[in-house]
Amino acid sequence: MVIEIENLRLRFPEAEERRFDRLNISIRQGEKVLLLGPSGSGKSTLLNLLGGNIPRSMDIPFKADVLTVDPKAAYVFQDPDSQFTMPTVGEELAFILENRRIPRPEMGGMMEDALRAVGLRVEFTMAINDLSGGMKQRLAIASALLQGADTLLLDEPTSMLDEAAVTDLWGTLQDVWHDKTVVIVEHRVNEIWNKVDRVILMDAAGQLIIDEAPEAVMRDHIELLNDYGVWHPHSWDYAPVFETVGPRDEAVIEVRDMKLARGGRTLLNIDALNVKKGEWLTIEGENGTGKTTLMLAILKLIKSEGHIHVNGRRVKKTKDIAGTVYPVFQNPELQFMTNKVFDEVFINLEMHYPRDEAERRCAALLERIGLRHVSHLHPLEISTGQKRRLSVVTAAGGVPEVIIFDEPTFGLDQKLSFELLKMFNELVEEGVTVIMITHDSEIKKRYPSRRLIIEEGQLKEIRGAGHA
Amino acid sequence: MRDMLEKIKRRSTFIDKVNPITKISTGLLMFILVVLMHDPNQLFYLSVLMMAVLIILSGVRLKYLAIVLMLFLVFGAFSAMYMVLYGAGATTLFRFGLIHITEESLVRGVHVMMRGLTLSFFGSLVIFTTRLTDVFYSLMIQLGLKPKFAYSFMAAIRMVPIIAGEYMMLRQTRKVRKPLIHKRHVSGLKGFITTVITLLSQSIRRAYRLGVAMEAKQFDDGPRSYYYETRFTPYDILFLVMMLVIVFTSFVTGSTFSLIGVTDAR
Numbered sequence: 001m002v003i004e005i006e007n008l009r010l011r012f013p014e015a016e017e018r019r020f021d022r023l024n025i026s027i028r029q030g031e032k033v034l035l036l037g038p039s040g041s042g043k044s045t046l047l048n049l050l051g052g053n054i055p056r057s058m059d060i061p062f063k064a065d066v067l068t069v070d071p072k073a074a075y076v077f078q079d080p081d082s083q084f085t086m087p088t089v090g091e092e093l094a095f096i097l098e099n100r101r102i103p104r105p106e107m108g109g110m111m112e113d114a115l116r117a118v119g120l121r122v123e124f125t126m127a128i129n130d131l132s133g134g135m136k137q138r139l140a141i142a143s144a145l146l147q148g149a150d151t152l153l154l155d156e157p158t159s160m161l162d163e164a165a166v167t168d169l170w171g172t173l174q175d176v177w178h179d180k181t182v183v184i185v186e187h188r189v190n191e192i193w194n195k196v197d198r199v200i201l202m203d204a205a206g207q208l209i210i211d212e213a214p215e216a217v218m219r220d221h222i223e224l225l226n227d228y229g230v231w232h233p234h235s236w237d238y239a240p241v242f243e244t245v246g247p248r249d250e251a252v253i254e255v256r257d258m259k260l261a262r263g264g265r266t267l268l269n270i271d272a273l274n275v276k277k278g279e280w281l282t283i284e285g286e287n288g289t290g291k292t293t294l295m296l297a298i299l300k301l302i303k304s305e306g307h308i309h310v311n312g313r314r315v316k317k318t319k320d321i322a323g324t325v326y327p328v329f330q331n332p333e334l335q336f337m338t339n340k341v342f343d344e345v346f347i348n349l350e351m352h353y354p355r356d357e358a359e360r361r362c363a364a365l366l367e368r369i370g371l372r373h374v375s376h377l378h379p380l381e382i383s384t385g386q387k388r389r390l391s392v393v394t395a396a397g398g399v400p401e402v403i404i405f406d407e408p409t410f411g412l413d414q415k416l417s418f419e420l421l422k423m424f425n426e427l428v429e430e431g432v433t434v435i436m437i438t439h440d441s442e443i444k445k446r447y448p449s450r451r452l453i454i455e456e457g458q459l460k461e462i463r464g465a466g467h468a
Numbered sequence: 469m470r471d472m473l474e475k476i477k478r479r480s481t482f483i484d485k486v487n488p489i490t491k492i493s494t495g496l497l498m499f500i501l502v503v504l505m506h507d508p509n510q511l512f513y514l515s516v517l518m519m520a521v522l523i524i525l526s527g528v529r530l531k532y533l534a535i536v537l538m539l540f541l542v543f544g545a546f547s548a549m550y551m552v553l554y555g556a557g558a559t560t561l562f563r564f565g566l567i568h569i570t571e572e573s574l575v576r577g578v579h580v581m582m583r584g585l586t587l588s589f590f591g592s593l594v595i596f597t598t599r600l601t602d603v604f605y606s607l608m609i610q611l612g613l614k615p616k617f618a619y620s621f622m623a624a625i626r627m628v629p630i631i632a633g634e635y636m637m638l639r640q641t642r643k644v645r646k647p648l649i650h651k652r653h654v655s656g657l658k659g660f661i662t663t664v665i666t667l668l669s670q671s672i673r674r675a676y677r678l679g680v681a682m683e684a685k686q687f688d689d690g691p692r693s694y695y696y697e698t699r700f701t702p703y704d705i706l707f708l709v710m711m712l713v714i715v716f717t718s719f720v721t722g723s724t725f726s727l728i729g730v731t732d733a734r
Contacts, residue, residue, distance in 0.1 A: 057680040075684045081630055082677035085623045094695035099686045101693045301640045322647035335641045337662045347649045380669055
């Protein structure tokens with residue numbers, strides 16, 4: 001056994017209840033384990049314990065009768081921007097070797113080998129900030145290889161990547177992981193389900209509910225996985241199905257002759273784009289083709305050539321369409337500006353209603369999006385899924401006519417993703433236009449009434465893909 | 469940092485290979501020297517020579533150099549103006565209302581300007597020929613700075629563009645929300661505080677995660693090997709000799725070929 005934990009009890013200093021109460025887990029040398037669980041079930045905490053981050057870097061009190069972990073384990077974390085120390089690729093890889101006191105003359109060859117192993121073809125002098133998300137994660141794997149660790153701990157390594165990059169990344173990992181013990185915490189499991197030896201499901205109380213081979217889990221426990229709201233390879237069979245609500249005839253947004261440039265280079269040309277009331281639109285396209293830029297341009301947050309009309313009126317400034325067309329950014333944290341979830345919505349409503357009425361409506365709105373119970377918390381304290389829902393209602397005064405979402409389901413578990421989809425459908429039924437920038441092929445296939453894709457600097461319509 | 473520098477470089481010169489510590493300590497000595505120099509003639513030659521060194525040995529593309537030099541000259545001229553226009557002195561050259569130019573104030577103003585220029589030229593030479601990572605490596609290797617501090621600084625520098633990008637996004641989100649809410653939530657102290665809190669909390673969270681990641685990569689404050697093995701080389705001596713020659717030359721020429729009939733600007 002490389003990893004053996006018996007009777008683990010752990011409590012966060014400020015929490016009332018124990019995060020783990022009598023947890024037992026053991027993992028054999030070379031085993032590949034997939035760790036599932038709803039948001040907040042302590043998967044990351046467990047991973048931090050397995051590699052010795054607790055207690056090395058995190059001061060969290062715990063006790064265990066047996067605690068065999070691998071303090072030399074290598075991690076790949078979810079956020080590429082907070083796992084690199086140095087500015088360039090070469091310096092970052094060297095950082096690991098410096099820590100291991102490898103003499104300088106041996107470094108170059110080892111670094112080249114590591115980059116080759118993960119299929120990353122870049123110069124050592126390349127700035128890490130200029131790499132794409134997928135390349136950054138491959139660099140993280142290269143770093144893990146250089147660390148010479150026997151154990152690899154992956155904490156949602158693909159949650160910020162698009163689909164093509166996800167496939168690449170798992171391929172890369174499989175190439176390098178054969179003799180290593182691997183523990184994976186991950187939402188997007190389709191690609192790896194059949195490549196792991198064991199699937200473990202944890203519940204919200206930090207107990208292990210399932211601990212079996214992946215095939216057995218699929219055969220016997222799908223209901224349980226659905227109940228806990230975690231993704232599994234057949235998740236989409238249980239996805240909500242909506243009656244198609246056709247868009248109405250009135251046009252909400254009309255774009256003419258738009259030209260978007262970035263860094264002096266033309267990124268996107270749009271001759272004409274009409275968005276109708278009640279449409280559910282997806283905008284697709286590879287990374288870097290300008291999807292988010294298009295969103296910012298429609299909102300007049302960046303400069304662009306051409307005309308934009310909303311409800312027949314020419315838009316010159318962001319102010320002209322504030323509250324009518326509303327963006328939900330990928331990073332909802334940046335959209336909040338008060339100290340309480342309640343206030344976040346209240347400051348919008350206080351403009352329209354007397355105080356009592358505003359408070360009543362605010363509470364009702366929070367109830368509707370399932371945030372009533374956290375309304376006293378700071379907006380930065382709530383979970384990612386909650387933040388995203390909250391950022392939708394920061395548009396409220398009523399509800400805006402058009403909402404543009406930038407990757408709304410990134411990093412969410414099955415339950416939250418489906419809830420969000422239901423919310424989108426409700427919006428569409430009410431006549432709100434929903435525009436989604438998304439990479440998720442299942443969502444693209446199932447829900448939109450119309451699909452747009454950015455290819456070769458043009459915005460095109462995908463026809464005939466149909467609904468599921 | 470490094471790629472930024474590479475974009476504006478035309479070629480590399482021997483100054484790139486001089487140890488950052490040598491350059492920085494020479495800079496300190498230059499500062500003391502320039503402050504103690506009172507003969508405008510000598511300072512004039514020193515600033516001209518430093519400008520020549522900057523142009524020839526920085527290796528930066530002439531286009532960028534021209535912009536930098538223009539900026540320095542404009543700012544230098546402005547700083548001199550205060551001294552020139554309102555300074556006290558016995559020999560009046562020009563008088564108009566509040567403006568009173570005397571020979572003494574003119575000389576003093578120009579002297580102050582040349583001091584600033586000399587140091588700016590030297591400073592830019594150092595900046596254009598030194599990578600920030602090299603500074604930290606030589607501080608660790610030559611001066612025994614704790615790796616803990618050096619790597620924290622380097623990591624922090626990597627964060628700067630990320631935080632800047634986050635700030636730009638924050639401004640965009642504010643622009644969207646602003647028309648919907650009372651302006652007291654956005655403007656003034658309250659708006660400032662929420663902006664700072666949001667940015668800080670994001671940064672603190674990122675810094676914490678990075679700290680965990682660094683320790684997981686087995687980083688500690690103990691002995692380590694180095695990717696950049698900065699050391700003192702003959703280039704350091706060459707650099708020091710060059711600087712000595714420049715200073716010596718400006719002293720000699722300044723005393724021999726005086727352009728201004730004043731030898732003490734005080």
